[in-house]
Amino acid sequence: AMVSSVLSAYACYAGSENQPPRFVRELDSVPQQGGYIAPTPLLHVVESEHSCYAGEECVLPLFAQDFHMNSNGCSNPDNSQKCNGQRASGPVGATYTTLTRSTGCASTEFPGLPEAKFQSCDVVQIELAAGWDTGGAMLVAAHCANNANQQCNRDSDCPGSTCSGNQPSEAIQGTASRICESHDQLQNGGAVKCYYKETFALNATGDYAIRCFTAKDPHGDRLYLPTMGALPTDHPEVHDGICSATKNPGRDCDVTSSTFDASQAASLAQRLTCRSLPMCFKIKISGKTPKFVAPTPLQANSYDDAGQLVAGRTDVAACEGHALDLTIAAMDENEGDGVRIFVEDRDVDTRLSNAMNIQLRDILAGEPTYNLDFFSSTSMPFEAQCAGTSEDISFLAYGGQRFGANSKQDTILALDESSPKSVFSQYQTQVKFRTKAVLAVNYTLNISHGNGIIARQAVTAAYLAMRNLTDTETCYDTSNSSEKARCREKILNMDQTICAFAYDNSRIRHGRWVGKTDPNSPSTNWALRDHSNGDLASPMHCWRIRLQAPPVFVTNWQKTSTPFNPSYNIEDWNGELLSSVSGGDERHQRLILIRIGEELSFSFVAQDPNPADTVEILILDDPGLPAGMSSSGTLCLFRAAGATAGAGMCSAQDLVGVQSGFQTKLKQVQSVCSKARLQLSWKPAA
Secondary structure, three states: OOOOEOOOOOOOOOOOOOOOOEEOOOOOOOOOHHHEOOOOOOOOOOOOEEEEEOOOEEEEEEEEEOEOEOOOOOEOOOOOHHHOOOOOOHHHHHHHOOOOHHHOOOOOOOOOOOOOOEEOOOOOEEEEOOOOOOOOOEEEEOEEOOEEEEEOOOHHHOOOOOOOEOOOOHHHHOOOOOEEEOOOOOOOOOEEEEEEEEEOOHHHOOOEEEEEEEEEOOOOOOEOOHHHOOOOOOOOOOEOOOOOOOOOOOOOOOOOOOOOOHHHHHHHOOOOOOEOOOEEEEEEEEOOOOEEEOOOOOOOOOEOOOOOEOOOEEEEEEEOOOEOOEEEEEEOOOOOOOEEEEEEOOOOOHHHOOHHHHHHOOOOOOOOOOOOOOOOOOOOOOOHHHHOOOOOOOOOOOOOEEEEOOOOOOOOOOEOOOOOOOOOOOEOOOOOOEOEEEEEEEOEOOOOOOOOEEEOOOOOHHHHHHOOOOOOOOOOOOOOOHHHOOEOOEEEOOOEEEEEEEEEOHHHHHOOOOOOOOOOOOOOOHHHOOOOOOOOEOOOEEEEEEEEOOOEEEEOOOOEOOEOOOOOOOOOOOOOOOOOOOOOOOOOOOOOOOOOOOOEEEEEEEEOOOOOOOOOOOOOOOOOOOOOOEEEEEEEOOEOOOOOOOOOEEEEOOOOHHHHOOOOOEEEEOEOOOEEEEEEEEOOOO
């Protein structure tokens, strides 16, 4: 927001060669020749809308700068004695004395606003504006962070430190708390940096405060001293023209100076004390948003397909046969606030979305994404290439479940819809708040449930012929090639991303709209709309559930590569692991007979259902290899994206992370070494 000047009774005459100071955005530019201030973008555009937390000290910087004005109406170098000769006009002043406002005070050498080019050497003060609510506000002159007694306007005034100190210091502040003043030692005056400070009560959360300030240049003219006689009883004390004798000794506003003469200062009428128009801050008094806390996994470890780190997303593993370890917890720093968590799958194929979700998410039905709702019990037919079947047998639903606080909230819309919406609208009965909200996500990747992992379909030639199907996706193949060993392959569905917000109940507690003004604006990406509706909400955090399963030995239809017992039933295999008892399971073993002097070669093939994983086939040391047997070592079997005959693999497309508005889809991908072969050769010697 831009600065808002409030017109009021602040009109004054600044003198024939003077103007009141003005508020600026910063004071980073050090005065150059003649005090020239090079124009910078937005220098005279001051931010006026701010936010501060209730119960914590609100600290906001203020900058005021005074520009010298010549009698011709143009800003030019200040040649007064107070500048100690450092702002000598030289050719600059000579040039400017021939200019007037009617000509625009134009100069190619010194561009800028006609009235704001050359910083003066006047004392500058910032004060709390009279007639406005000041609350518990105070003003403090800025000082170096490493030295509370060294006043500053910019970081360059603080070698080895920054101009960010804001603690009251007797040396540079005196006892004043409603006014701060420039220091003669900083470029001989003409500018000041101050800090506004105030602490708002907790019960003001959600309210707004208006704090107004004025800047002035005291010149010792608007002043009554006891020697001038008594003021009328109803007349306020007048001291607008006074400055600090410690910080600005010998100035025309130093009433302790032996040369001070208030009547003379007023009679000269060249430089007279004058206030700026008020500059007001609109301060929203905010509460702290809830935060996700331990044991919530929040690591920055999630990268998209382009290798870019996705902000606000954490990868968690769902390993086959093991329960997902995902517990989400949140708390609020504001004492008394309740907290709730809502977690959902925000990226679902539109064919599975209900009308409400489609409307909430501004989604138009497009190409199928095959992205199931992680928390739903509904599934759909999948492409044969990705489901390992010639009949579009589907993956089953993931069936993830929520347990714990607020686990019954099943839609992001939390308000009771039975009455008109207002600041006092109640929540639905299933919405629950806790001091510390803890929500667990329950899910176990299980091939027997088909909830994210299935076995490639094994069928007979007769079955294919009866249904007029082709062998493109199943494990059936008449060749004896290890390249086509697809029986017993496991196939994973796409990784799932679920997202959560943590909310407080501050709207109900304080009876005000505390949160975002318009959390569900059409200009906000649908995926980031939190529907907080007056409450405070945390930033959205997402978890990508990475489906993981171990590699398995696979074989061809003849069960020769990898060698399996001819009686081993691959058609009914449902993902069960091979027995690991001593000696193995004879039901699975193939007995291979070989004569002395005869050469034999056979292969072991293994496949990992994760396309990006690398398989390595190792030979156990016990019993090891018989004498004369050789091993090829692990040989990767490359699988191209979109390959025919069922060789390809599928996974979730994730190109630009959560900022994409989601719409993640299942796509075919290549795999370098998720499938591998090991060749053993042996010619037993006599």
